[in-house]
Amino acid sequence: MLEKIKPRLQGLTIEKIVFLTGAGISAESGIPTFRGEEGYWTVGSKNYHPMDLATNSAFGELPDDVWGWYLFRKTVCHRSQPNPGHIALARFEEVLGDRFLLVTQNVDGLHLRAGNSMERTYQVHGNIDFMRCWNECCLDLFPIPQEVGTMERGQKLSAQQRELLKCPKCGGRSRPHVLWFDECYDEERFRFQSSLKAAFDCGLLVSVGSSGSTNLPTQMVMGAAGNGSLVVDINPERGPYARMAEASGGVWFQGGAGAGLKALAQAMGIDLR
Ligand SMILES: [Zn+2]
DSSP states (O other), X not given: OGGGGHHHHHTOSSSOEEEEEOHHHHHTXXXXXXXXXXXXXEETTEEEOHHHHXXXXXXXXXXXXXXXXXXXXXXXXXXXXXXXXXXXXXXXXXXXXXXXXXXXXXXXXXXXXXXXXXXXXXXXXXXXXXXXXXXXXXXXXXXOOGGGOOOOTTOOOOHHHHHHTBOTTTSSBEEEEEOOTTSOOXXXXXXXXXXXXXXXXXXXXXXXXXXXXXXXXXXHHHHXXXXXXXXXXXXXXXOHHHHHHHHTTOOEEOSOHHHHHHHHHHHHTOOOO
16 A cells, blocks of 8 residues: 555655554554543442543632543553554664654653653543643643552542652642643644644655544644645544545555554555564
């Protein structure tokens, strides 16, 4: 599939290359999206739907329970390992240096664990390993302290955990560093404008495991294709980005992240080992 566009890929010697990843790449590590049954969370006698918990207003009412749910999700993420797709992206960054940018919709932190740098990884929906001040005394991101430990389904937040989850700067309440359903993308926390600009200015945009159901990634793919960049869509399912990729002169690679990125590297003449 990628052989077809090999001359164009090999002609990209100085241009920027943007990789955009979605839930598909994490699913290959066994991480659920937490938007279905696996994401339900019981508080008292009520069973909460993930869409109802992942909001700033739910956090305002039930901070300990929302924190408990995120610590549970973080625990699940940490029991998974980066897969060949994540590892390939870390190698792409090593080889491409400043020509590389990764924009990820995933909050599981697996790209950073695989070796991608914080500077070149725009985590547009946040990262479950970090917290920030709920009162916004600052915009700093703080790693969630190791001592907070793990959280199992049904477990309640302990007093000790609550203490550890205070904002290190002002001592007030901190919150998970994730984009909630009742919040908007912004530049300061989520690199919104920078992500769009990178997509508009790149020579190649590679979408990996993204379903095309969220706003920013769709704007990025449309912007790249509309601005004359080559778009490649790596996805086992044919989604909306496949058509946009083909319209840009690129291709849809039907397959998983690991296989797709390996084939891309080969077609570009890059050695990923
Ligand atoms: Zn604070």
